[in-house]
Amino acid sequence: MRGPRAFARTLCRGAPALWPRGREGARGGSVVAGAKNAQAQQLQQQTVLVCPGSPSSSSFSSSASSSSSSSPSSSAVLLALRKHFLPVSFHTAAWDMAPGLDVGSGTRDGGLLNSYEAEPDRVAVIGSGNWGSVAARLAATNARRLPYFQDEVRVWVYEEKLSNGELLSDVINKTQENVKYLPNVKLGPNVVADPNLETAVKNATMLVFVMPHQFIEGICQKLKGKIRPDAKAISLIKGMEMGDDGPRLISREISEQLGIDCSVLMGANIANEIAVEQFSEATVGYRDDKETADKWVQVFGTPYFQVTHVQDVEGVELCGTLKNIVAIAAGLVDGLGMGNNTKAAIMRIGLKEMILFSKLLFPSVQDATFFESCGIADLITTCLGGRNRKVADAFSKHGGKRSFDELEVELLNGQKLQGVLTAKEVFGLLKAKDWEESFPLFSTVHAIATRHLPPSAIVEYSERAPRKIVGTPELHL
Template sequence: MAVENVCIIGSGNWGSAVAKIIGNNVLNHTDSFEKTVRQWVFEEQVNGENLTDIINREHENVKYLKGVKLPENIVAVPDVVEACKGATLVVFVVPHQFVRGVCEKMKGHLAPNARAISLIKGLEITSSGVRLFSEEISRILDIPCAALSGANIADEVAREKFCESTIGCPSVEDGVLFHRLFDTAYFRINVIQDHVGVQLCGALKNVVAVGAGFSDGLGYGSNTKAAIIRRGLMEIRKFGQTFFGDAVRNETFFESCGTADLITTCFGGRNRKVAEAFVLTGKPIATLEAELLNGQKLQGTLTAQEVHEFLSARNMESEFPLFQTVYRIVYEGQSPDLIIREI
C-alpha cells in the first residue's frame, strides 16, 4: 500500500498546534504516511531572522506558539508551491480570506489522487449565496475535501489538555485515514459524514462568541451568557435547516463541532476576548486586533457582516435577531447593551 505524503497549509497558532499532532502521528503510523511533513509558513521576520529558518532550527514557532516544541519531521517551507508539490493529503489551516488565493497557486502541483481536509472555521457568505470552504477547495483544486472542527482552543491542544474534535467526511475510507492522522490520547476524534454541518457550526459560533464577549464586557453573569449561547445555537441550527436543508443533520449539533465548540468559544477564545475589550475600552475592532491578537484576525465580526448581507438580500434579518444584533453593534455603532434588549 502506498504511503501518504502529508502537507500542512498554514502555520498560525492553530496550524502549529495541529502540526505537532500530525508530526507525531505520521511517525506512529509509518505504514500509512511518509515521515516528513512539509508545512507552508508565510514568511515573516522575527528578530531579524526568517521565521522558517527559526522553526527548522529550533523546532518551535516562536511567533505563534511560543514554548511548544514541534516534531523534527515538520519542515517549514516559505513557498506554497514547493510545500504542496506531490502531496496526497493536504491539511488547510489558513485564515479563510486567503483560501482562494492560496489554492490558485497550488493548482497543478498536487498528486493526482490528492485529498484535502479543511480546518478553517468560516464560510464564504455573500449576498448571492453561501459556500463552504471545503467546496471552494474542491472546486479550485478538483479534489475531495473533508472538514475538521471542534471545541479546540489552540494553546490548550498544543499543551495536550484533553479535548475532542469532529471530522466530517463523506468518504468512509478517507475518514479512517484522517482519523489516523489526527486522533491522539488527548485529541479525540469522532468521524461523521456531515461535512456541511461541521463547517456551519464552526463558522457561525464565532458570531455568537462576539455576543458573549459583549455580555462579559457589560458585566453580566453566567445566566446571561447561557441565554446567548442557547439563542445562538437555535439560530445556527435554523440557518443550516433554512439554507442547507437535509444536508445538515440534527445530531451534528451534539458533536464537539456543535454545542461543545459553541460553549468553549463563548467562554474563551479571541472572539469573546476582543468583544469584551470592545465594550470596556471603546476602541475600534481593528485596533484591538492589533493590540491583543499578535497578528491574527477575528472571524466572528467578519462573519457577522457577511451573514447580515446575505440575510438582508432576502429580507430575513428579523428571523435571526442575535446575528443581526451583533452586526448592528459592531458595524452600525449601536450600544453594546442591545445584545440583551434586542434578542
C-alpha cells in the same frame, strides 16, 4: 521461523488500537494500552529487535537486512517495524498510561497490513498560525508513529520577519518551534517549515488547510496545477465566503477550485490547550468517502485528542463558522459586566440561530451534528475563552469607541479575528433573503460590530420579535 511479514502481523495485533473512530464506529472493544506494551516487549525480547537510537540499535538493522530478500514488500514491512519501535522515544505518559480511555477496536489489523503495500501518504499542512502549528504537531506525531504515513510533514509558512530580523521559517526549522504563533511547544523533529507553497505541497497526498479564511481564495489560486490530482484535502478553517450565488463554505471553495475531495475538522479546540496535550475532542465531517475520513482520524487522533467522524460536511463546517458570531455576543456581555445567566441565554439563543441558519441553507444538515464536539462543545469553549470573546469583551468595555480592527491588532499578536467578518457575511445573506428578523442575535452582533448599535443592544435585541420564515425547517431537538 516466522518471516518478517508474519512478525509484522503479530506485532500489529499486539499494538494498541488507539485510533479514535467515527460516530458509527464501535464504542466498545477497548484494548488496554498497557497490554500492547507487554506484548511488544515480549516480542522485542524474542526477536532481539531494539529501538533505533538505543545502544544496540545495530541489531535492528542487521536483522532487518538479513530478512530483506525474503519478500518483495519487505522494505514496507521494515518501515512498519521501525515505526512500531520508534514510538518508545515519543510515547507520552498520557499515550501509554491513559487509564480507562476507550481506545476502540481500531483498524490496524487487516487495513494496516494492506496499507503497508501501498505508497505511504504524505501530509502537508498549509498554514502555520496558532492552530496550524498544533495541527502540524499532531500530524507529525502520527506520521512518525504510523507506517502508512511518510515521516516528513511539510508546513507552508506565510513568511514573516521577526523582530530580531530572522525569518520565521528559519527559526521553526532551527528550533522546531513556531516562536510567534505557538511559543514554547516543540512541533516535532519531522516537521519542515517551507515558505514556498509549491514545494510545501509537492507529492503530498493529504493536504491540511488551516489559515484565516480570508486568504483561502488566493492560496487555492496559487495551488492550481501544483498538487497531485489524487490528493485529499481537509479544512480546519472556520469562516465562510460570500459569492454572487450566496454563501460558499470553505470546503466547497477548496473542492471546486482544486477539483479534489475536501472534508472538514472542527471542534472545541483552543489550540494552546491541545498543544500541551489537554484532553479534548474534534469532529471530522465528510461527504461520502468514509475511507478517507478514517485516514483523517488517523492523521489527527491521539488519546488526548479524540476524533470522530460524521457524514455531514456542511453541518460540521457551519457549526465551526457560526459559533464565532455567538462568541462575539458572549464577549460583549462579559464586557458589560453581566453574569453567567446572561451568557448562557446568549449561547442558547445563538445555538438556535446556528441550527436554523444551517438547515435553511443546507436541508441535509443533521440535528445530531450539533451535539458533537463541533457543535455544542465548540460553542461553549469559544464563548468561555477564545479570541473572539476576548476582543468583543474589550470592545464592550470601551463602550464601542475603539474598533474591532484596532483591538484585533492590539490584542491578538497577528492572529486574526473571525467572528466579525463572519457576522458581516452572514448578515449580507440575511438581508438579501429578508431573514434579518428571524436571526435577531446574528443581526444585532453585526449592527454592534459596525457601530450602528451600542454594545448594550446585545441584551435588548429580543424586543424585536422574531419573525417566522415561510418554510422554516422543524427543529427536532
